[in-house]
Amino acid sequence: MRLLLFILLLSVQFVLGQTTIAYTSFEELTAVGGKYVDSLDAATDHALVNHANQPYVNYTSTGGELGFSSYYYNTRNDVGLTDGDYVGVTNYTGAVGSYPDGSNGFQLSDCDGKMETTFDEVNLSGHTSAYVSIAYFVQETGWESDDEIRIWVVVDGGTEIDLLNTAGSDIDDLGIEDAWDTLEVALTGYSTATLKVSLDCNSGDEALYIDNIQFTEESISAIEPVSDHKVVKQYKLYSNYPNPFNPTTTLKFDVPQNTRNVELSIYNILGVKVKT
Incomplete structure (x- = not known):
């Protein structure tokens, strides 16, 4: 996969x-x-x-x-x-x-x-x-x-x-x-x-x-605004390893220190979201 x-x-x-x-x-x-x-x-x-x-x-x-x-x-x-x-x-x-x-x-x-x-x-x-x-x-x-x-x-x-x-x-x-x-x-x-x-x-x-x-x-049940509206502009997403894999793989990414509300979305090769 x-x-x-x-x-x-x-x-x-x-x-x-x-x-x-x-x-x-x-x-x-x-x-x-x-x-x-x-x-x-x-x-x-x-x-x-x-x-x-x-x-x-x-x-x-x-x-x-x-x-x-x-x-x-x-x-x-x-x-x-x-x-x-x-x-x-x-x-x-x-x-x-x-x-x-x-x-x-x-x-x-x-x-x-x-x-x-x-x-x-x-x-x-x-x-x-x-x-x-x-x-x-x-x-x-x-x-x-x-x-x-x-x-x-x-x-x-x-x-x-x-x-x-x-x-x-x-x-x-x-x-x-x-x-x-x-x-x-x-x-x-x-x-x-x-x-x-x-x-x-x-x-x-x-x-x-x-x-x-x-x-x-x-x-x-609710959508709440975050008090700090600063949006991070710098991040780094590494390739997962191994890829292809069966049944597990490791994901790594970097964001600035103290960053909150980070959402990592995973899509399959067809572009369908499989996990968030």
């Missing part, structure tokens, strides 16, 4: 606002505690169902937080979730310390197969700069080479966009364990989006926690 780089020096500053389109932090449900026991046949793929006095694996939205549903896939010819496992809505903090938003989160662990949770489809019509973000925590342990974590979005009913996909990698080598982190991807140009999360593993210490899922839109 090649880049065209420009610096635009402004005498105004933009104040960005954020609008929530849809969200969940799993706070509308009571975290029951204990294990979830699947009552169906582990040899066949099937939708998971809620059971009394067990953690919720499904939720029908009442107009506030996003709803979700969970599914089991027999990928290992094992016992699946029939032996009782810690999955679903939880307030357990022994591994994570605390949750990024509220007191609850959602856990997938020791699936002895693959557990996949799908959130309600979000309508993005009329939202020109939408994003989805999700906080996740991967428990530190001895993950096996065939364990897989995937977090992705299905847009417009078909195209899949990965936020995280460990297939083909050893999770222990990715530097993603033992700390909360946030994944985010732009959804510009799409009409609908459905977030999905899956874990394929077979050990009680192999766990994925998620929280604070947000579909948002960024917008300019």
Whole structure:
């Protein structure tokens, strides 16, 4: 990929606002505690169902937080979730310390197969700069080479966009364990989006926690003049290196000391702005 780089020096500053389109932090449900026991046949793929006095694996939205549903896939010819496992809505903090938003989160662990949770489809019509973000925590342990974590979005009913996909990698080598982190991807140009999360593993210490899922839109809420209207006339922009590149490159530029409100815009070879 090649880049065209420009610096635009402004005498105004933009104040960005954020609008929530849809969200969940799993706070509308009571975290029951204990294990979830699947009552169906582990040899066949099937939708998971809620059971009394067990953690919720499904939720029908009442107009506030996003709803979700969970599914089991027999990928290992094992016992699946029939032996009782810690999955679903939880307030357990022994591994994570605390949750990024509220007191609850959602856990997938020791699936002895693959557990996949799908959130309600979000309508993005009329939202020109939408994003989805999700906080996740991967428990530190001895993950096996065939364990897989995937977090992705299905847009417009078909195209899949990965936020995280460990297939083909050893999770222990990715530097993603033992700390909360946030994944985010732009959804510009799409009409609908459905977030999905899956874990394929077979050990009680192999766990994925998620929280604070947000579909948002960024917008300019105000344009404010800068008190100092002096516009910098001297600057130097160096060629990025390497160029062409895959997947990263380094950008360098010089402006006078104490310069403020510098905007670096990146264009692709077709002249389309790809990043600011």
